[in-house]
Amino acid sequence: MSSTLKGKTRISDRKQQDVVGFARGKIGSKYAYTLDNKSCGNHDYNCSQLLYCAYSIGAWIYVDASTDAFVTPSDIYHSDYVFYIKTVK
Secondary structure, eight states: OOOEETTEEOOOHHHHHHHHHHHHTTTTOEEOOOSOOOOOSOSEEOHHHHHHHHHHHHTSOOOOSOOSSSOOHHHHHTOTTOOOSOOOO
């Protein structure tokens, strides 16, 4: 079952589990200091890369608003696939 918010569709529970499973599988990995972070077969990840890879592998969704060789937090923030449920101040 999927739902929509502000015209954007949420992913299924199964895809959410796959995304979380990918990210959890990287617990203990080293931090990547490189900008070439759209490669998802590494043994080290930076924060943006981990999110990008978890969604691209777990749900086949590319949460990157740019066409650069790397993904930044701003690229994810501006992605057409991302919406925010709650903002914490």
